[in-house]
Amino acid sequence: AVFSSRDGHGHGGDPGALESAVRSLAPHVRTAWVSRPEHLHTVPPGARRLGPGTAAYWTALARSAYLVSDTAFDPRLVKREGQVLVQTRQGTPLTHTGLDLRERPAAAGEADVAELLRDAGRWDYVVSADRHSTLTFERTLPGPYQVLEYGRPRTDRLYTATGADVARLRESLGVPDGAVAILYAPADRPYRRTPAPLLDLERLARRLGPRFVLLDRSPARHDAPPLASSGRVLDVSGHPCVESLCLASDALVTDYASLMTDYAGLDRPIVLHVPDQEAFEAACGTYGDLCAFPPGAVARSADELADIFATGHWRGSRSDELRAAFRARFCPHDDGHAAERVARRVLFGEAGLP
Numbered sequence: 001a002v003f004s005s006r007d008g009h010g011h012g013g014d015p016g017a018l019e020s021a022v023r024s025l026a027p028h029v030r031t032a033w034v035s036r037p038e039h040l041h042t043v044p045p046g047a048r049r050l051g052p053g054t055a056a057y058w059t060a061l062a063r064s065a066y067l068v069s070d071t072a073f074d075p076r077l078v079k080r081e082g083q084v085l086v087q088t089r090q091g092t093p094l095t096h097t098g099l100d101l102r103e104r105p106a107a108a109g110e111a112d113v114a115e116l117l118r119d120a121g122r123w124d125y126v127v128s129a130d131r132h133s134t135l136t137f138e139r140t141l142p143g144p145y146q147v148l149e150y151g152r153p154r155t156d157r158l159y160t161a162t163g164a165d166v167a168r169l170r171e172s173l174g175v176p177d178g179a180v181a182i183l184y185a186p187a188d189r190p191y192r193r194t195p196a197p198l199l200d201l202e203r204l205a206r207r208l209g210p211r212f213v214l215l216d217r218s219p220a221r222h223d224a225p226p227l228a229s230s231g232r233v234l235d236v237s238g239h240p241c242v243e244s245l246c247l248a249s250d251a252l253v254t255d256y257a258s259l260m261t262d263y264a265g266l267d268r269p270i271v272l273h274v275p276d277q278e279a280f281e282a283a284c285g286t287y288g289d290l291c292a293f294p295p296g297a298v299a300r301s302a303d304e305l306a307d308i309f310a311t312g313h314w315r316g317s318r319s320d321e322l323r324a325a326f327r328a329r330f331c332p333h334d335d336g337h338a339a340e341r342v343a344r345r346v347l348f349g350e351a352g353l354p
Helices: 013-025 037-042 055-063 098-103 113-120 131-140 153-160 163-173 201-208 242-248 259-266 277-284 302-310 317-330 338-348
Strands: 002-004 032-034 048-050 066-069 084-087 125-128 146-149 180-184 212-216 233-235 251-254 270-273
Touching (some): 002 013, 013 066, 013 153, 048 055, 084 338, 098 131, 125 131, 131 146, 146 338, 153 259, 153 338, 163 242, 180 242, 201 233, 201 302, 242 259, 251 259, 259 270, 259 317, 270 302
Parallel strands (some): 002 066, 066 084, 084 125, 125 146, 212 233, 251 270
């Protein structure tokens, strides 16, 4: 079985959770990871490492019984009879995808929509977290595949982690004891020529005071120099595991990132910061008005965001009600066993799993 996450970023995401389940349930199945040199260290012991485009890579693709990826499979791949392709995608589709990207060229970026649709024609299974995802995939990425609406494999860890695990993660990130850690993880803006921060986190940290620590996962930081920080804004943009960041934080601030549907499973507060709602929706398109049915409080400016945390509204009863409704819609199957359900269905044909 060959696994790939984010085009060669090594072990992680839904494919990472599925590989762990495969190794546990079917130890006779040899596993391999497509990984670029800078990500080889993420590949777990016992799994083979495959450099993209190498002879070993092509041999493994040709001979493998199973191929699992969260991005498009290599367009040069000739699918062998009996070979099984499992597509997990990358998160719940809250913004336009597939066919809908034809009307949003700014959002499509470098994505080749025609190639993506050809790729969908080769999939055998698509992993889905909820009914919304299932219907969206079937409409925007038509193909002969079967949808496995079993939950998100990568969120299993959020349900099985212990308090000791969380404490270790917080310590490794440098979160002080007793601090309230806020994970800031907005969606990318592919239509913006020059990435620029949507929020002055140092200013927000000063407004909130020493009790709060901000974990900066903003896309604008990926290629930026290290932060000159006060110690209350921690640059985690290069952290290899977003699930670890979720576990280590006490609340999430985001906008349109599908991470919010993963985070909702933790039942921890989520606050939306949407200063550019009209521009984002015009460029990227969204499936419904997220601000009309949010997972928590909504801020349209930095000052509103600061007030939400300063007044405690971020974890008030109204926020709890909104989050409960959001979880019911987007986390109906997440329980810590999604990867096992998918693996049992793909490997052994088992259906009707709990």
